[in-house]
Amino acid sequence: MRTFVLHSFNSFKRKIENFSLIQLQPMLNFNSTRAMSQSTSIPKKQQRVRDHxxxxxxxxxxxxxxxxxxxxxxxxxxxxxxxxxxxxxxxxxxxxxxxxxxxxxxxxxxxxxxxxxxxxxxxxxxxxxxxxxxxxxQERHALAAQVPLAVTRLRKLLMMSSTQRLRLEHVRIARAALGLPDDFEFSVVLRYPQFFRLVDANETRNKYIELVERDPSLAICAIEKTRERVYREKGVDAEDVRFSFVINFPPGFKIGKYLKIAVWKWQRVPYWSPYDDVSGYDLRSIEAQKRMEKRAVATIHELLSMTVEKKITLERIAHFRMAMHLPKKLKEFLLQHQGIFYISTRGNQGKLHTVFLREAYRKGELVEPNDLYLARRRLAELVLISPRKAKVDRELVGYKRSRLDDEMGQVRRECVEDVYEDFKGEDDMGRDKDGEDDLSSDIGSDVDSDISDEDDEFDDSVSIQRTP
Structure with a gap:
């Protein structure tokens, strides 16, 4: 009994000493090469911070x-x-x-x-x-112009799958985010048999899109290009950038000393590319599991990079979970990396979770916009215009039309008076003048009828707007 008490006291004493040593360690930056704590993983349970x-x-x-x-x-x-x-x-x-x-x-x-x-x-x-x-x-033309890019996106998406194939239904659900047309089965898959083939085409639910041949030139992740640009522009240490991701925590996120150390160590953990085949590796070791966890981050990062607006719902990512070796609890997994991704529950009463790629946005806009994104944002601009602005526009249009009526009437009266003064008292020319008056009156009636029709529509629309 005495031996057990002494052993417990000694172990408790060692824990206190280790804790005090950790507390006394100074804050370390990411470029430091000093010895870190033994913790190498980011805490799984982190408080979610909103980014408005x-x-x-x-x-x-x-x-x-x-x-x-x-x-x-x-x-x-x-x-x-x-x-x-x-x-x-x-x-x-x-x-x-x-x-x-x-x-x-x-x-x-x-x-x-x-x-x-x-x-x-x-x-x-x-x-x-x-x-x-x-x-x-505009959106239709942009979508048609992006068909070659959509073909490349679909090829890269299939290359990330462990079996080089994906269910047609899963791709169809995510077609808008990936920039694929609604009839992509015919306009993309069947149109390019050198890249894709349909498997089990007898049943619609069991259709699969399969990759014909891998292209090594496409097996380059977007984060690798970002690392190369950062390395060339900032000239940081190559060892710090080799396996790192761009991390920008949301405003108000409190990053403590231990989390900073864990993130620094996680940035240096090597991993397999999302396009690499990992079936031949032994994934039972702790080191392999760490690599697979970071590979999952790289896979979701690459999937978001291939989307049009650099965002996609969490439920659509879950469709590719089995094919791309993603973890089961995706939401908790993404909350561990709030500096890379942001999960928004707004937009559908909390039923959908939209995942954003943080590095792709700045002040609520894409850093590198494309034509399809701009066309979709044009609809948002029309939605955001106030109804009062619409009433003001219609009143201005009505004012311009009424002023046009006055000007046209005044011009006709001046023309008639000038003609009457020049040719007064001449019968033959008077008859010609009458003919000209008839012609001008016909033209004037046509103009008046057109403007009056438009004014009628304008009055109806204004009355409808004011009725509710």
Missing amino acids: GYDNYMEIEKKTRKVLKLQNLILTEPSQSLPVARLETLAKRVGFTRRHETGAFILKFPHVFEIFEHPVQRVLFCRLTRQAIHQIE
Whole structure:
């Protein structure tokens, strides 16, 4: 008994001494080469810190997602317009459950949706504005222009899979994030048989996209290019940059001394590339597990780098978990690396988790935007314009039209008076003058009729806007 007590006391004494030694260690920067503590892993349970820049981004996308659902309902009609009452009924299928919710939602975005009275049926119809149609065409052209890039993205995505194949359904769910067209099965997969092949094509649910041949020139990660640029620009130590990632913690994130040391050590841990085949390695050792954990970070980093907006939902990443050897608890795993990724729960009442690549954004915008991203952001700009701005624009247009009417009438009166003064008292020329008056009156009536028609539409739209 006495021996057991002495042994317990000695072990407790050693723990106190070790703790005091750790507490007295000075703060170490990442470039130091002094001996670190024995802890080499980042703590698994970390407090999540919100970054309002990304959350505000998702709040805007929540509105644009609803707008897109209504746009698709309208565009499916041959006339590309729908009665408001029928649109209320169809909108229940896409999540508008409350009564008159659709009508109130449409009136909030007059730069996207336009309400008019049907000339025959005399009921209210809804259609897209010219700005919204132009944005759709711009996005369609950008998507068609990015087909070669989409082919490369799909090839790299298949190369990251352990079996060089992915389910067609999983790729279809993530097609918008990857910049693939809706008919990518025909326009991309079947159009390029030298790169892809469909397996088990008899059943739609069991279809797989398989890579025909690997291309070593594509097996270069985006983070490797970033490391090379940092090494050339800043001239840091090559050993510090060789396996490191760009880390930018969110504002308000408290990084302590021990976490800083753990991150420094984690940055130097070597790992296998997401494009490497790890089936021949023994993954039971602790060192192999550390490499696989860091490989999972590199895989998600590469997957986000291939997306159009450098973001994708966590649920879509989970579809590729088995094929890419990702951990089961993805959310907890990503929260360990809040300096690399950011998880936003905004945008769908907390049901979806959107993962952002932090290094790709600056002040809420992409550092390197592309045409497809800019086209999608154009819709967000139309959504954010205030309805009051739309009323002011229409009033200005009406003012310009009324001024045009006055100017045209004044010009016609001046022309008639000048002609009358020059040719007064001459019968033959008077008859010619009458003919000219008839011609000018015909032209004037055409102009007046066109402007009056436009003014009628303008008055109807203004009255509709003021009715609610």
